[in-house]
Amino acid sequence: MILMEKIVIIGGKRLEGSVRIGGSKNAVLPIMAATLLSEGKYAIKNVPILRDVKTMLHLLESIGAEAEFSNHILQINTKNCSNLEAPYDLVKTMRASIYVLGPLVSRFGYAKVSLPGGCAWGPRPVNLHIEGLRKLGAEIKIDKGYIVARAKKLKGAYVSFDVPSVGATGNILMASVLAKGTTVIENAAKEPEISALARFLQKMGAHISGIGTERLEIEGVETLVPASTTVIPDRIEAGTFLIAGHLTGGDIKLEGSDPKHLTSVINKLRDSGALIEVGRNWVRIQSDGKIKPIDATTAVYPGFPTDMQAQWMALMSVAKGSSIITDTIFLDRFTHVAELQRLGADITLDHNVAVIKGVDYLSGAPVMSTDLRASACLILAGLVAKGRTDVSRIYHIDRGYERIEEKFKRLGAEIWRDQEKLVT
Helix, strand or coil, X not given: CEEEEEEEXXXXXXXXXXXXXXECHHHHHHHHHHHHHCCCEEEEECCCCCHHHHHHHHHHHHHCCEEEEECXXXXXXXXXXXXXXXXXXXXCCCHHHHHHHHHHHHHHCEEEEECCCCCCCCCCCCHHHHHHHHHCCCEEEEECCEEEEECCCCECCEEECCCCCHHHHHHHHHHHCCCECEEEEECCCCCHHHHHHHHHHHHCCCEEEXXXXXXXXXXXXXXXXXXXXXXXXXXXXXXXXXXXXXXXXXXXXXXXXXXXXXXHHHHHHHHCCCEEEECCCEEEEECCCCCCCCCEEECCCCCECHHHHHHHHHHHCCCCCEEEEXXXXXXXXXXXXXXXXXXXXXXXXXXXXXXXXXXXXXXXXXXXXXXXXXXXXXXXXXHHCECEEEEECCCCHHHCCCCHHHHHHHCCCEEEEEEEEECC
16 A cells, blocks of 8 residues: 545635745756856856756766755755766656756766656657757767767857757757857757746856857857856746636736746737736636637747647646647647546547647546646646545646645645555
C-alpha cells in the first residue's frame, strides 16, 4: 500500500481577492545552470519552491555546488564543482536538466549528461542542443543513454535553428559566452525566460546583443564573474489564475505579475468576455461567468503559449458554444482530454486539433493528472464543476506551481490537499 497526495475540490465557489504570482520556473532553471559558468557565490531572489527547482538544486549539488535555499532566496557556491556528470536518476525526472550541458562543456571542456525525461507526453528531441554545440566545436557522442561532450575550447559559430527552441537557445547561449570569437544564434527563441537568462549572463560579464529578438549575437569573453538576480514572474502561473477568475465569474487581482508577458492570453480572455485591467506589475480580471467560445492556436512567443493550452481547454469546456484548439508546438499534448471528458466535457480530438462544444456544467469526479499543465487544467475544471473532484498524481502540479491549493483557498475556493491509498 502506497500513500500519495491528491487535491480535492468542491466546485462552484466564486473566486475573489488578490494573489501573488511566484517566480518563473522556466526562468530560474537555466539561471541556476548558468552558475556553473564561473566559480563563486551567487544569490538568486524570488525563487519558487517547486519540485523542479529542488531537482535542479540536487543536480548542481551532485556536480559539487553548495547551496542554501530559504525565504525564496537561493544562494549557490560553485567553487568546488568537479563531478562533470548529470546522472540518469536526476535527469529522467526533469528535462530542464539538460541545461547543464552547455555550461559544463564551456567551463570545463567536458560533460556527461543523461538523455532527459520529465514528461509523459511526446518526444522532444535534443538534436538542436547537440548540433548547436557541435557547431561551436564540441565533439559529442551518445554512449549508453548519455550525451558525452568534449571540447578544449569552444569557438564562436553561426547557429541557425530550424525551429525556435527555448531549451536549445538557452544551452547554446550559455555555451557561447566563454567561446572564442563571435557566435550568432539565428531563429532564437524570444521567450521572456530566455531574455532573463541573457540579462543574467550580462551581469556576469557576457557580451550579448539582440536580447528579445530572433537574432542573438554573443562575443565570447575569457572569464565571467558571479552575479545576483531576481527571477521574473511566472507568466504561466499568472495565466492559470486569470482563467480561474473567468471560469468562476470572479474578481481576481494578480500581484507581482508582468502583463507584458501575458499579451496573447489577456487578448484571448478579453475576446471571451472577461474584463481585464493592467498595471506595471499587476493584472485584474473581472467576469460575469458568461464565457464566449474563442479558438486558440499555440505558437512560439509572443503567440499563445502551449503551456496554456490545457488550461484554455478547461475554460472552453463551459463556454457558450463551440471552439477549436490547435497545438502546433507539441502535437500530442492532449492527455488531459480524456480526464476532462470524465467531468462531462464534450471534446473531439483529431491528432493535434481539439473541437470543444461547451456544456452547461461539469460534474465532479475522480481524475488523474498526467503532466504539469494537465494538472492545472483539471484543478481549474474542478473549481467550476458541480460536486467533488479528486485530482490524483499531483506531484506533477508541484513541479511548476507552489502550493497552488493554498492560493486558491485564499481566493475563496473549497480546496485542500489529502492523501489517497494506492494498491500495489
